Amino acid sequence: MEAARHIHLWGALRPYAGGASVIVVEARTIRELFRKLEEQFPGMTPHIRRGIAVSINGRIYRDQWDTALPEKGEIYLLPRIQGG
Template identity: 45%
Template sequence: MAKVIVWGSLKPHTGGKTTVEIEARNVQELLARLGETYPGLQNQIKRGVSVSIDGLIYREGWLEPLKPDSEVFLLPRMQGG
């Protein structure tokens, strides 16, 4: 299972958990399962999140593969201008 570290304003949507474990083959599956397990995250995920897998940040990496021991950081998408 991938270890997912939930960051910042996303934490309240996991009941305050900062770390959760999710079985997923890629980022798209991971986000879908997170939304199923933690319904409060669904709107945040739809608005956009940034995902870091083993230290590399992916903005649109839906099909990036996950290993069973991957460390994933889930962050609110950063907006800028």
């Protein structure tokens, strides 16, 4: 379980994880995380396709899927925001 990461979910994703606000996923990168989420929680797939941002210790990543997920620290999934 050395790759186990605690992943915080925003409200829209929780129904697909049985209502859980935090789930444990074995993933070392954002890419691996999204792949595992689609495998384990298929209901999240449309959200992932539309775009999910990943906050790692407060820094928000929208696109860089090879970003490493740290073993410690907070990983939080968020909607991929739009701007003006």
